[in-house]
Amino acid sequence: MKNTTGYVSDSLYLKHSLGIGHPESPERLKAIESEMKQSGLNTKVVPLAFEIEDPRVWAAIKCVHSEEHIASVTGSGTAGKTAFRAVKGVLQAVDDIYTQKIDNVFCAVRPPGHHSHNNGAHFDGRSQGEGFCFYNNAAIAARYAQKRYTFSRILLVDWDYHHGNGTEWAFYGDPEVFFFSTHILWGYPGTGFPEKKGEGAGTGYNLNIPLPDGAGDSDIISAWTDAFLPALKKVNFSPDLVIISAGFDSREEDPLGTFRITDDGYARLTRMAMDIADKHCEGRVLSVLEGGYNPEGLAKAVVSHVSVLLGGS
Numbered sequence: 256m257k258n259t260t261g262y263v264s265d266s267l268y269l270k271h272s273l274g275i276g277h278p279e280s281p282e283r284l285k286a287i288e289s290e291m292k293q294s295g296l297n298t299k300v301v302p303l304a305f306e307i308e309d310p311r312v313w314a315a316i317k318c319v320h321s322e323e324h325i326a327s328v329t330g331s332g333t334a335g336k337t338a339f340r341a342v343k344g345v346l347q348a349v350d351d352i353y354t355q356k357i358d359n360v361f362c363a364v365r366p367p368g369h370h371s372h373n374n375g376a377h378f379d380g381r382s383q384g385e386g387f388c389f390y391n392n393a394a395i396a397a398r399y400a401q402k403r404y405t406f407s408r409i410l411l412v413d414w415d416y417h418h419g420n421g422t423e424w425a426f427y428g429d430p431e432v433f434f435f436s437t438h439i440l441w442g443y444p445g446t447g448f449p450e451k452k453g454e455g456a457g458t459g460y461n462l463n464i465p466l467p468d469g470a471g472d473s474d475i476i477s478a479w480t481d482a483f484l485p486a487l488k489k490v491n492f493s494p495d496l497v498i499i500s501a502g503f504d505s506r507e508e509d510p511l512g513t514f515r516i517t518d519d520g521y522a523r524l525t526r527m528a529m530d531i532a533d534k535h536c537e538g539r540v541l542s543v544l545e546g547g548y549n550p551e552g553l554a555k556a557v558v559s560h561v562s563v564l565l566g567g568s
């Protein structure tokens with residue numbers, strides 16, 4: 256079956272720089288653009304036009320982040336403007352999924368978001384565990400989808416090498432958002448233990464499966480089939496929208512990671528996420544780029560991921 260797959264990109268995403276030699280660099284997106292062209296996928300995806308108005312984007316950001324956090328990001332020049340633009344792109348994707356302009360979408364955004372919470376301000380030495388993130392794009396998209404539309408239950412899966420501590424924080428007590436993360440055990444940011452299952456009414460709706468150094472396709476796929484799918488079933492979770500925090504630093508040959516997920520592995524994970532979406536919510540999948548620091552490898556993994564979103568195998 257062929258899908259209409261949206262694609263979010265913007266020239267501003269290429270301008271934000273954390274300094275020469277920093278792994279979270281514009282080269283990442285340049286490599287993706289180039290591989291999308293090389294593979295011909297750039298002519299198959301639908302580029303999204305940014306129509307959503309800024310006040311709506313700000314309102315959504317405020318659903319997740321504190322005034323203090325927002326002030327710290329907006330005070331950081333181009334980084335702050337780019338971070339806003341990343342959220343804007345992701346929320347446009349929610350709009351276009353809701354209006355059925357697209358079936359699913361990949362958002363090639365920078366900066367990433369899944370470590371963002373409100374536990375410190377940027378650039379003043381107080382930031383704790385926020386990595387290269389500013390606003391939590393995926394978490395904001397989930398809250399926006401709930402508040403603006405009839406998407407009340409959101410499934411958020413995070414296959415980045417690092418634990419999505421910001422996303423866990425945002426929904427830890429919330430039974431309407433199921434958060435599932437695979438990540439390195441004992442790595443940055445030092446969170447993501449399996450005993451963290453959520454709290455109060457949200458107990459059972461947060462699932463952390465840390466994996467050891469060297470984890471490959473069969474390890475991550477087993478985490479899905481043996482732990483994640485049964486956990487979803489246990490709480491009878493039927494999502495209205497599936498959001499992927501698509502980090503590709505879990506790929507083989509990543510300079511910041513020690514996993515060995517292959518491009519075929521990402522294709523299989525994508526297919527499994529789509530199977531859940533097909534079963535529960537007419538295939539609605541919103542995928543947001545998180546990490547991935549070997550530009551060429553990242554680009555190949557993204558092409559594999561987007562091919563499956565388009566309906567390939």
Ligand SMILES: [Zn+2]
Pocket residue numbers: 415416417502504545546547
């Ligand atoms: Zn990461």
